Amino acid sequence: MRFIAVGDLRPGMKLGRKIINRKHTSMLEKGVELNERLILRLKHNGYLGAYIADAFSDEVELEETVSEQVIEDGIDAVAEANIGSIINIAATLVEDISKLDNISVDMLDLRSFDDYTYHHSVNVAVYSVAVATRMGLPEEQIQEIAVAALCHDLGKSLIDPDIINKKDRLTDEEFAEIKRHPKYSYDMLYNNPMISPAVRQAVICHHENENGSGYPFGKLGDEIPFYAKIIHAVDVYDALTSRRPYKEPYAPVDALEYMIGGVNILFDAKVVETMQSVIPAYPPGMDVGLSNGEKGVVIAHTSQALRPRIKIYETGKEVDLSTDLRYRMVFIIASGILMQESAEGVEKLNEDRGTKKEGPKEIVVVDDSAISLGQTKAALEDDYHIITLESGLACLNYVKTKGVPDLLIMDIDMPVMDGMTTVEKLRQKQYKDLNVVFLTAIANKDTVIRCNQAGATDYILKPVNPIYLRERVKIALDKNLDR
Ligand SMILES: [Fe+2]
Ligand SMILES: [Fe+2]
Known part of the structure; x- marks a missing residue:
């Protein structure tokens, strides 16, 4: 199974994983063969791509961090702003992730911009719980973080979708309205006895930056609740790696690089450090290009985050970049969903040079x-x-x-x-x-x-x-x- 960018999907390819969407729309089950119409629909709905089953990448196994069912239910609970269901989903997420021997959030396929806010909120919850669990926080706290993560952007439902999805630069007024969403989310939870003050605080502070440049309060480092620091960091990571009407997605490795660049400026250092250990820079199933010109697919993690095991397309050989001496001077220079485009860009630059x-x-x-x-x-x-x-x-x-x-x-x-x-x-x-x-x-x-x-x-x-x-x-x- 490998992850193919939406632009590279072709009729006849078979889905290696179910494509998750809101319940009221039809979903594509694992094993479904793609045709022009389905590919168009995926494109139209803003999916990054899909996992495709093929003989070449048979051995790629995706560690399912949480089940597809939980994710689907989570998306519905967030879409309906159903706090009771949200709390139940949070509990399931915490339980599922606590059972994993090795927490690694490998999923690349959970992103579409039609339902962006709902998908995004569930992703943020998965990442938050993974980080909080790896940090060894007590279970009651992880549960509260999960609830806050699922609820963090609920207030966006009160904002005009035309502003949220606007392609052009926002006006000052539109930007000010966007910045009100943490408060809107907070207000939506305010009178709910199932929601603790700590959860509400995490929600309202999820856009605060370490250096005080965030909103709505401009709180500095220590003043920001710890739950909010976790949600803030993974929130930005998920936004970076998503396709939005106004931007192309970053590959995980680039988004992680960005997070590292923002340590102590935007993000808490410990949170970013933990993120690097639970979010793979090169998840299995992802295409990579090497500095020796070869291309391959990541088949497994190794002990070194930047040197996974890969299978080379040209030769079908498997290479462990963390141990293979013949590859010790070879590096991954391109990865992910935009590899095709960026590779072309680089070639063009070479000609120019x-x-x-x-x-x-x-x-x-x-x-x-x-x-x-x-x-x-x-x-x-x-x-x-x-x-x-x-x-x-x-x-x-x-x-x-x-x-x-x-x-x-x-x-x-x-x-x-x-x-x-x-x-x-x-x-x-x-x-x-x-x-x-x-x-x-x-x-x-x-x-x-x-x-x-x-x-x-x-x-x-x-x-x-x-x-x-x-x-x-x-x-x-x-x-x-x-x-
Ligand atoms: Fe937000
Ligand atoms: Fe968000």
């Missing part, structure tokens, strides 16, 4: 706003080789595979990983000669100090003035220039 050495200098522009990216690119593309990226994570991946560009132009204010964090992470990874110009919409003392601390060559105000930008870029690139 043929001319790079004698050619124009390379500038990587990172900005979450497509308009702003376009403006920066337009201002510079006549003189430089411009690569545009839309997130800090994309930038980290770029530098990891392609090396440090001549110049990085980095937007500070980005939603997932901001420009400062991205630069900090690059510096932590020992990338020297990092030449960074920040773009910022805010010109205050704080920003300036932060830019300086981050070792920025320069900072430029947005919206950019093309002439000013070209001039400053010239100066930044030519460091010998006396300025």
Whole structure:
């Protein structure tokens, strides 16, 4: 059984696992053969892909963390906001996960954006219980965490779905409304005698960040209830790895990398550490690409999270990356559902790079706003080789595979990983000669100090003035220039 991205599903493939959906819609049972119509439906409903049974990956076994039935019932209980059922489901989750010898949340198939909030809430509950159990918390506490996790986004049902699913950037007002959902969830639970104050506190604090930048209260580290810290971290992880109308999903390994980058800034260190031990970077059934050009499917975990056992497509051979000496210098360079697309992107970049050495200098522009990216690119593309990226994570991946560009132009204010964090992470990874110009919409003392601390060559105000930008870029690139 292996996990095939929805874009790579073909008629005739047989499901290796049931596809779970709300009860009122029809579900696809294990063994069902896919046809064009079914594939279209999966695409339309926002599934990442599906587990397919085939002879090649016969030996891949998925550790079922919790049964499909519990997940289905959980989705229904959350959709109906039925607190009694939610409490029962929570108890089952806790019991099922406590029985596992080795907790590993391997499931990749539980995501669709039609029912996103419900699926998501159940996923968050599974991850939360896995983390809390691995941490050795008392069972009553794990039960409360499970209930809070299932209820954390109930308040989203009070928000206009058009705002929740909006593809474009949210207006300030829309964003403010989204930020009210923890309070809405809290209010929905308030008068319910089955819900403890600790559960309500966890629910209302599930978007608080360690550094005080979260909402609704802006609580700092110690002020945030521990239940909420667990739910917050796994909540972000699940959102990152899901396809949403406005974003493509991250592979687990990249999402985990993001979590590590957010330690003590957004997330509790102990929680993120525990997450790494219960959420595999390369779950069984996932496709991977290796640095020697081979491709394969992960067939099992090993003691090393980043070096699983895989089966190579070309040869059918099994390789344990954690022990096989012939592979000790071989690394996984691509994984997951977007491997096809990203692999193509890398190939294209390689072609482009043929001319790079004698050619124009390379500038990587990172900005979450497509308009702003376009403006920066337009201002510079006549003189430089411009690569545009839309997130800090994309930038980290770029530098990891392609090396440090001549110049990085980095937007500070980005939603997932901001420009400062991205630069900090690059510096932590020992990338020297990092030449960074920040773009910022805010010109205050704080920003300036932060830019300086981050070792920025320069900072430029947005919206950019093309002439000013070209001039400053010239100066930044030519460091010998006396300025
Ligand atoms: Fe939320
Ligand atoms: Fe959430």
